[in-house]
Amino acid sequence: MGELIEAEGLGVNLGGRTVLEGITFSVRAGQLTGIIGPNGAGKTTFLRAILGLVKIREGRLNVLGVPSSRLMEVRQKIGYMPQRQSFEKSFPLSASDVVAVGLLSPATLLRKIANKDRRIRAALQSVGMGEYASRPFKDLSGGEQQRILLARSLVRQPDLLLLDEPNAGLDFPAQQSFVELLHKLKLEKGLTILLVSHDLVSVASAADQLACIDRTMHVHGRPADVLVSPYLKDAYRCQYDFLSTLDKERCGH
Ligand SMILES: Nc1ncnc2c1ncn2[C@@H]1O[C@H](COP(=O)(O)OP(=O)(O)OP(=O)(O)O)[C@@H](O)[C@H]1O
Ligand SMILES: [Mg+2]
Structure with missing residues (x-):
């Protein structure tokens, strides 16, 4: 299979507002795609559209060879690590219990899974x-918990993996090693991965393509090209400006 995800002119409304519009985008099998964009840009909504969890207002979306109206048929082949999952962190579950949750579906009882x-x-x-x-999940470090949650999204051996800010809250070395792990999984298992992240540096280093969403898709291409695009400079201008202010303060200006 060539293209695992194909979107053309995709638009989504939520609560009467346009959250996504004119999204044209494709992902080839075996690629790691980084998705970046500001808060509220529609990144999570985009992943939820791919999972068939939000209604599409206009355009076309194909995932794993099926159109958006039939996404439930391929749901089992898509691993999903949602953004913010803090509720589990207080439950008395072991690491393997947390992974076992990934095997559940409305139709299955855990004890019946082969x-x-x-x-x-x-x-x-x-x-x-x-x-x-057998370690209690709540006692693991943030980075270890993220890996367990990643294992949960992999336990069904999906073809496509959607990760929504899995490395938020990790320090830089942990973010780097998480992204390296994704790179390894991609190569060893031939997984196709969509990774939403605010961590431009580690994502750009591992991604085959980068896409920047802010309601619509602004840039989409090889990381080296996207990083130098005028749009990205504009979107991240406040960060650039902030850093240069700090530099001036440090230099006594
Ligand atoms: N169910 C909903 N009803 C109405 N508006 C919604 C709903 N879900 C999300 N939105 C709005 O859609 C917009 C996009 O939200 P989304 O969660 O996709 O953004 P995001 O890019 O993932 O942001 P973040 O980086 O903060 O996670 C936001 O303005 C949000 O308030
Ligand atoms: Mg989000």
């Missing part, structure tokens, strides 16, 4: 957390 333990073990091993299966 090869459950082997699948959970394999998912934990694939993120380098094989030794942590």
Whole structure:
């Protein structure tokens, strides 16, 4: 299969407001795509559209070879790590319990899932957390918890993985190693990955393509080209300006 995701002129309204419009975008099998954009830009909504969780107002969307009206048919082949999942962090669950949740669907009871333990073990091993299966999830560090949640989204062996700011709250080395892990999973398992992140540096280093969304898609292409685009400079101008203010203060100006 060539294109795993194809959107053309995609538009979404929520609560009577236009949240996404004119999104034209495609992802080839085996690519890691970084999605960046300011808060409220519609990044989460875009992932939810790919999962078939929001209604499409206009345009066309194909995912894993099926049109948006039939996305439920391919839902099992898509792994999803939603943004902000703090509720689980207080439950008395072990790491493998958290991964097991990824095997559940409305139609299945956990005790009836074939090869459950082997699948959970394999998912934990694939993120380098094989030794942590019985550890209480709430006692793990933020970075370890992110890996367990990644294992949960991998446990069904999806073809496509959607990650919504999985590295938020991690320090820079942890963000880097998380993105390196994604790169490795992409190469070893042939996974296609969409990664929403505010961390431009580590995403740009691992992504095959970068897309910048702010209601519509502003730029989309190779990271090296996107990073020098005039749009990105404008969108991130406040950061550039802030940094230069700090520099001036430090220099005593
Ligand atoms: N169910 C909803 N009803 C109405 N408006 C919504 C709904 N869900 C999201 N929105 C609005 O749609 C816009 C885009 O939200 P979305 O969560 O997709 O942004 P985002 O790019 O993921 O932002 P962030 O970086 O803060 O996570 C926001 O203005 C948000 O308030
Ligand atoms: Mg979001």
